Amino acid sequence: MTPAISAIAARWRGVRTARFTYARGKDQAWLLYDNKNDPYQMKNLAGKAEAKAVQTKLDTELQTWLKKIGDDFASSNEWRKRVKGHASPRLLRQEE
Numbered sequence: 001m002t003p004a005i006s007a008i009a010a011r012w013r014g015v016r017t018a019r020f021t022y023a024r025g026k027d028q029a030w031l032l033y034d035n036k037n038d039p040y041q042m043k044n045l046a047g048k049a050e051a052k053a054v055q056t057k058l059d060t061e062l063q064t065w066l067k068k069i070g071d072d073f074a075s076s077n078e079w080r081k082r083v084k085g086h087a088s089p090r091l092l093r094q095e096e
Contacts, residue, residue: 011073015062022046022058026073029055 012030014023021041023031032046032055045051065071074082 011075013062013066013071013073015058015065017058020054020058022055022062024059024062029059032058 012023012025014021014031016022016035019034019036021031021033021035022029029046031041031044032048032051033041033043034045034051034054035041046055066073
């Protein structure tokens with residue numbers, strides 16, 4: 001793993017719908033895949049003009065959820081302390 005990817009991968013949050021998988025680090029989008037047209041997730045659409053509307057929608061949804069649960073991109077060790085040993089909260093939702 002390159003250092004840049006390593007830094008993002010250490011702390012990331014994401015959302016997955018039936019159609020898309022989106023993940024971001026604290027300061028930037030990291031991954032966006034179209035699960036219907038790219039089921040093996042070979043083409044990262046994050047930051048691409050053709051996926052801007054989808055990325056914006058998913059990022060807004062993710063940021064809203066993170067704010068609601070008070071997630072400030074703390075480390076996994078910090079989350080364990082906050083939730084008394086349970087795993088970090090996950091965002092799971094069905095696509096409408």
